[in-house]
Amino acid sequence: MNTRLSDSRKQLLRRHRKARFFSFVWALVTWLGAMLLGVLLYQVWVEGYKWLDMQFITSFPSRFPDRAGIKSALVGTIWLITMVAFISIPIGVATALYLEELSKKGWVSRMIELNIANLAGVPSIVYGIIGLTIFVRGLDLGRSLVSGALTVSLLVLPVIIIASREAIKSVPTSIRHAAFALGATRWQTTWAHVLPASIPGILTGVILALSRAIGETAPLIMIGALTYVAFVPEGPMDAFTALPIQIFNWISRPQQEFHELAAGGIIVLLGVLLVMNALAIFIRYKTEQKLQ
Amino acid sequence: MAGKQIVATLLLISILSGSAYAERLRGTVSLDGSSTVFPISEAVAEEFLAVQPRVRVTVGVSGTGGGFKKFLAGETDINDASRPIKTREIKFAHDKDIGFIELPVAYDGLSLVVNKKNDWVDYLTVAELRKIWQPGSSVTNWSDIRTGWPRQKIRLYGPGTDSGTFDYFTETINGKSGASRPDYTASEDDNTLVQGVSGDLNSLGYFGFAYYEANKDKLKLVAIDRGDGPVLPGPTTINNGTYAPLSRPIFVYIRKSALDRPEVMAFARFYLSNAAILASEVGYIPLPDFVYEKAIRRIERRETGTAYHHNVELNAANLLATQ
């Protein structure tokens, strides 16, 4: 065999060995990254599961770890997220409809689009500062659920708008043309045809945005929700605490038992997130079936 | 469990004094302020819930100074304070026509702590403390404090500038309130400091005695020598004044106009009648009974003002004399 040929053969072998080696490396690195989720969940579960019982869910925070619970935090989170949903979904979907269907595609809508894209990247703590300055102080709403809900709504609004726009965009133009052809006005088309067709996509985006809202801690700390609250809020003007705040409070205590309580709180928080995401998948599945 | 016993005792108290709490109150009581006083207020709020479940009590932490800012802005009803109100704050209250009632609730011994595994520090003198903490301090290693101690970089932990503990410590040790070296880990939340010191061999920190009590197994207490031998803080030494100069009374301040709301009045009364038990439970030293009795009379008569002006030394004798 000619040496040249064997050289290039060797080279070829080397190249293929390298390719095989790296195909292994990519997979390994990816799995190591994914395994971090496992490590995290395992750590949380091992520390927290023994605190999970009805007493934990139905008790108020306490200075004794074995009497402490997350009732006020859980109810606070449910209040907060419901209010955020009522504020941010109509505004977000309306904005998306306006930008996609109704606005003249001029510099105004381009500016709004650019603006929303940039708002999505503003750190949550900056929203916290705005919430503190405008809602808590400026409008004198105090450290209430309303202040919290408005602040978090501003934070998730860009996410909802962007997701809704994607969903609206993916509605085939033929549906609009069909409606126009039958003499529907622009708004009738949008309301009766485009919106229903885009609901599965919008819902998915909305639920993902609300999941993000549930975990937000920094803005709520900024508006002053970090307090001992041993009651359930009954109206939007009440003071409140929320799950991530209660978790933060427990983490920052030095005693081991409180760290374990924090882990218990995290399990509940992740559980709520899981339920919401399952709901998103379920809704999408159901509505997609109906549309077909 | 100590906790259960206390709950039982308190329940008994509340049943015995049932007539006073018979009416079901509603409304909100908001507290904020010092993290040093927080454990007592939290405990009181938690127990108050058992007698008046319809009253909503919130307890926040933002340091004595931060708390006074909210208190004087009318945002809170009661302020937890680990130092008496300052002249500047009194003036502000006066300008805004806010009457406040000062109530001492317990004694605290400001505690110097090091890591559990630290085997070289036995005691510190007041002069050494000043050398460590004064502004522009040149202490960077343990060996800079006393010869023979290791040449390890010392890491300092202490309360943030909004904390009454900080004001009190700097005034007592460095001679001027607020005068301190700035290059230490500062937090308004004493829990953060406990975590820091307990996890770091070369650390030195200071905070309220209660946080030491709650974390005894993680920290080592340092005795303080002001000239007549090293003294460790503890219930006896803080109460009889031998742990000096770092023991002090801690307070709550109540806005006079808030007392017109029955729920605030009930809460204040409850606070003072249970402060002794709850304070010692969370690691503070209760005041003599007659001080609490006088304090209750104070809220009943709405006696406003402070007993502490900037030239009055903060010690047990004064506290009793001015009540």
Place this chain on the structure above:
Amino acid sequence: MMRPSAVIDNGMTNCTMANKVIANIDSGMQTINRRRVRWGELLIQSSLALCAMISVVTTAVIIIVLVKENLGFFYEVSPVDFFFGTRWVPLFEPSSYGVLPLLWGTLSVTFGAALFAIPVGLASAVYLSEYASRRMRSIVKPILEMLAGIPTVVYGYFALVFITPLLKEFIPGIQVFNALSGAIVVGIMILPTIATLSDNALRAVPDVLRQGAYALGATSFEVTTRVVVPAGLSGVMASFLLAISRAIGETMAVTLAAGATPNLSLTFLESIQTMTAYIVQVSMGDTPAGGIAYQTMFAVAGLLFLVTLGLNIFSQWVLSRYREVYE
């Protein structure tokens, strides 16, 4: 393959044609609608437009609040002291307002996070888009998305309770609050951003390019590193920039894990303070105050806002400027 300019031209023509069609429909609609002014629809339209304006108002409010408080701050503190000072002790006497230590704290955490997340994220993206079977993808991608959905306070817990004790096993001298632990946990947090966005970018690279390269005898490694990644580079770079911007704005994990000591430390083993952690510290102590200490919060927030905004705009620019257009 077409020349890029031709592709763009072609795209433009398509676009204009489509627009013309829509414009025709529009004018047709208008003639029909002109007979009767529909007040109801006008009302609906304007209220929707009003909703759309809320986002603009939000931006305006953010900017006005930050500018207003910053004017107050820079009236007292000279910008030179703020941007070039090396001591950040705003709450002590004598005070000093050099933001560099905070900026340094943020940058070191971000740098450490990027050092971990960029290689791992890119490798995952390559694996997902080029190597993984459909089944594997359907397992791994949701896992990464779940990592992205975990609240940041949970990462803070993870850093304090798991990562720092683990680090202590290997580096006994490490402090409880340290930059390294913060950097690692922020790295884990931004990993999914890089992996999923880069994966999208790589998958957008047309198969023709891969097939061409394979036909020339390239190995899978060569196709990936010399054809696919360069072709999707704009998207990959944009994902890096977005992830870095997220790392800079991250708050809870670094507040819990990295400490509260602003300094210019070079080692990752000491307690530091990031810009975000400082804002939290002030807000927990001293929110109602006016005055200079309160305004430092806005000065730092303003800087944070500018830096993240700059990075976001830069990433959008990278995406549009260097996008390779394929038929």
